[in-house]
Amino acid sequence: MKFSEKIEGVLYGLLYIIGSFLFVAGLIHSYRKHSSKDFVLTIIIPPLTIYRGMEMFWHKDEVEADNIDWDKRLSSDLRSSIYLLTEGAYKDANIVQMNETTEQFSNKIKDYPKDKKKYLMDGCRDYITYTFLGTRGNTIAMNDYFETGVFVFSVSDSTKIYKDKLINIYKLNDLIEPLEASLKEQANQMSNGKPITDKDVLTKMKSNYNNKMNIYITKAEGDMKRIFKNIFNEEF
Numbered sequence: 001m002k003f004s005e006k007i008e009g010v011l012y013g014l015l016y017i018i019g020s021f022l023f024v025a026g027l028i029h030s031y032r033k034h035s036s037k038d039f040v041l042t043i044i045i046p047p048l049t050i051y052r053g054m055e056m057f058w059h060k061d062e063v064e065a066d067n068i069d070w071d072k073r074l075s076s077d078l079r080s081s082i083y084l085l086t087e088g089a090y091k092d093a094n095i096v097q098m099n100e101t102t103e104q105f106s107n108k109i110k111d112y113p114k115d116k117k118k119y120l121m122d123g124c125r126d127y128i129t130y131t132f133l134g135t136r137g138n139t140i141a142m143n144d145y146f147e148t149g150v151f152v153f154s155v156s157d158s159t160k161i162y163k164d165k166l167i168n169i170y171k172l173n174d175l176i177e178p179l180e181a182s183l184k185e186q187a188n189q190m191s192n193g194k195p196i197t198d199k200d201v202l203t204k205m206k207s208n209y210n211n212k213m214n215i216y217i218t219k220a221e222g223d224m225k226r227i228f229k230n231i232f233n234e235e236f
Contacts, residue, residue: 022053029056032114074116078123078170080105081231085124086131089223102230110233121232123170128224128236130162130176132217138183139213146205151190153183 026049030042034052042049084105088098109117137156145151155163166172196202225236 022050024053025056026050026053029053070116074119075171077105077109078120078172079175081120081124082127082172082175084231085128085224085227088227089220099230102227106231106233109231117232121228121234123166123172124228124231125236126162126165126170127172127175128221128228130159130166131224132221133159133162134179134183135213135217139210139217141187142209143206145190145193146196146202146209149193149195151187151193153180153187155180 023046026042027039030039030049030052033056038052042052084098084102088102109120112120133156137154137159141152141154163176166176196205228234228236
């Protein structure tokens with residue numbers, strides 16, 4: 001084999017190694033730092049994949065270019081997300097204004113690093129789950145109230161898991177504690193009720209209440225999941 005052919009073989013081998021590295025690095029970089037659409041394109045367009053592998057060496061997130069205090073930013077943004085979720089689901093909000101506000105907020109966070117955006121999404125998912133577990137728990141307590149005349153406030157083990165996460169991980173004490181305090185006060189005010197002794201009346205009362213609550217919960221849950229998708233461009 002001629003010397004020139006050996007050099008040519010070495011160069012081709014080197015190019016293959018570099019190309020393979022850039023291809024794998026490009027996929028990883030696209031997944032971590034670019035959109036899901038970009039990641040799909042890097043899978044089906046190899047030149048773009050290799051370019052992303054090179055681009056990672058000079059890529060700089062715009063939001064990371066600023067000296068951001070992420071603890072404060074995420075704390076504020078999580079509360080803003082929860083406000084949008086609850087305002088749109090529980091109150092007669094101005095739909096046009098809510099949509100505009102949601103779109104503005106979504107545009108603000110869309111270029112956040114993936115771990116920061118995931119933190120916000122996980123926090124919202126936990127809050128939504130906590131809310132509806134608690135609501136269903138209160139529905140059960142109201143059914144007992146119809147029978148006994150006593151409303152007993154309690155938090156299920158499943159609800160406690162999400163409550164602890166919201167307080168210990170996301171530091172949402174200021175949202176969780178007043179909510180539970182109001183429910184306890186409601187329980188105190190309803191502690192001297194009269195039980196319904198007529199079985200037919202009791203059955204009808206429970207049925208009407210449960211039907212209304214099921215409609216309410218289904219609508220609120222659907223609204224929250226819709227707003228979640230509008231904020232994060234991902235399914236709940």
